[in-house]
Amino acid sequence: MKPKSCLRSIGVVAALAAALSAAPGGVLAQEYPSQDIRFICAFPAGSGADVLVRYFAEKLRPIVKRTVIVENKVGAGGNIAVEYVSRAKPDGYTIFVHAATAVAASMHLYKKPPIDVGKAFQVAGTINQQPFMITVSAKSPYKTLAELTAAMKQKGDKATYGVAAPTGRIMGEIYKNVTGIKAVQVIYRTGPDSLNELLSGKLDFGAHDPVFALAQQREGRLRILAVSTGKRLEAGPDMPTMTELG
The missing domain is CATH 3.40.190.150 (Bordetella uptake gene, domain 1)
Structure with missing residues (x-):
């Protein structure tokens, strides 16, 4: 994409x-x-x-x-x-x-x-x-964006993802539009609210800002699958960009 x-x-x-x-x-x-x-x-x-x-x-x-x-x-x-x-x-x-x-x-x-x-x-x-980041729970079976996308296509409109900020809503829709998945967007009042639902297994993935997502990944709670930039971040050189993932 x-x-x-x-x-x-x-x-x-x-x-x-x-x-x-x-x-x-x-x-x-x-x-x-x-x-x-x-x-x-x-x-x-x-x-x-x-x-x-x-x-x-x-x-x-x-x-x-x-x-x-x-x-x-x-x-x-x-x-x-x-x-x-x-x-x-x-x-x-x-x-x-x-x-x-x-x-x-x-x-x-x-x-x-x-x-x-x-x-x-x-x-x-x-x-x-x-940027914003596509995230999953650290306990999620999806290790890559490709794995997440394939699974979401199989789940159809039973798949769900959480967002709080308007920018996250837009990024989620871009991801859906480009990949053709039918995941239902669930809007939360705050990022922590969506995180709790993601960690509990009620959501398949989320879209979070980097300050929040990186902190949660360091604590072993989140896994970041992709970042919405053209180049990799210095703060996360191992995280692939959505552009390079095609």
Whole structure:
């Protein structure tokens, strides 16, 4: 299979007026920052995105000499966080940190997205890019993506896989479309929720972000079968890419 590299950009998006670009003149006249900054993360505590946001916040604190608070607003594919941030005061002190692909995907995955993100937010920057991974339980009999694909074709629509993030939903559908499998997608509120179902044997496979998946593989709970990049990751040189697997 040769899908495009399914990378998730973790973007920094400020509510309505990123980096004070649309803030009132009185705010611009003040020294920034003059108060604490809040990062709103659309992913749960302990997730790959959350780890990155907290790392970034920790590095930012000594630079801005202010407290940088991370708040998790989880659910509805990020739409809960989107609505929350859209109502925040546009003063540059509420910063939305979300996956750019998830933000874009939500406009197409939901019939009535709560907010038109293209109009409500302005991108301030990108702090990271990361792929998604096709995973199975470490106890699974499938050792390769080819073995998983063959088994899923035999199971037809009785096969199931779990996802939480919108990007994972898209990657799962790309995998299905390219291979012709009929696995049913099961959407969970968080990555750990889908992991628990995967480990219990209720799911055949999952699509997880690398920070989360690599940690679980190191602990002997997950097996990563493929990564959605064109080249192998330095953090996992033994993991084949979906591109090289054909």
